[in-house]
């Protein structure tokens with residue numbers, strides 16, 4: 439039968455949803471099979487134990503959110519997405535570099551990205567409002583949400599629509615709380631952020647997919663401390679930053695890295711303030727990372743292209 443993986447538990451156990459929406463625990467046939475939440479699979483019931491299934495093969499993946507592992511390899515996290523929702527909150531204090539990397543990763547795998555500002559009922563500190571204005575200016579959609587009070591989750595539900603969306607971001611921003619507000623039967627575990635560190639406690643440990651009443655799907659994922667997507671070739675890093683890609687059209691050299699080249703319209707825009715300095719710094723750090731990985735793992739050059 440055809441099915442879809444809605445959760446992975448460890449390396450050899452997954453949960454598969456059948457055509458009727460039933461969720462069946464399954465083991466993987468063969469050790470080489472690497473499946474993640476969202477994967478389409480071929481599976482069947484286990485003759486020896488009809489309460490269990492066996493996954494035999496993976497169907498080809500469409501847009502996959504992956505992470506760059508320290509081994510230099512690209513590790514799939516969630517497969518077959520159409521949208522990424524980066525969740526930030528007044529607390530924990532946002533790490534905008536992490537947000538930029540998710541947005542770039544979404545761009546490289548060809549999916550839409552939006553930013554959700556959760557815990558909005560607490561009020562939005564000026565520093566966060568001005569960062570968010572930078573994203574609005576370059577064209578990202580921002581939705582204010584609250585899992586507890588007004589403004590609620592109406593705007594987020596509208597943004598999710600029929601998409602297959604994943605909630606990503608730092609631990610403690612309220613991803614699982616938003617999921618519970620949208621899909622009460624999900625009953626995802628949530629936990630107060632630590633008083634001492636003002637950071638989340640990494641409560642969610644595995645990505646799980648839930649069906650939305652709107653016809654879309656929502657995947658809750660574990661919060662991160664840091665994240666990097668698999669990186670394209672160095673000269674393509676700028677394509678993950680809308681405003682940099684746009685301004686780069688005017689650079690004298692087609693493969694301009696916007697570092698020290700003459701007649702660079704990107705650097706001119708940074709100096710003029712039309713490209714935000716922190717976004718440019720985000721870009722610069724990713725170029726450095728791409729350079730470092732290309733040097734450390736020359737055999738992988740060009741292989742981990744996300745598209």
Ligand SMILES: Nc1nc2c(ncn2[C@@H]2O[C@H](COP(=O)(O)OP(=O)(O)OP(=O)(O)O)[C@@H](O)[C@H]2O)c(=O)[nH]1
Nearest residue numbers: 585610611612613614615628629630640641642661
């Ligand atoms: N004030 C307020 N608190 C919220 C809101 N949403 C979530 N919280 C609280 O924030 C804390 C963290 O929420 P979680 O939903 O566990 O956060 P998470 O992003 O899933 O965290 P990880 O699973 O660790 O990544 C909990 O104490 C929630 O009750 C909100 O809209 N407003």
Ligand SMILES: [Mg+2]
Nearest residue numbers: 613614641642
């Ligand atoms: Mg969670």
Ligand SMILES: [Zn+2]
Nearest residue numbers: 689694696702
């Ligand atoms: Zn340039």
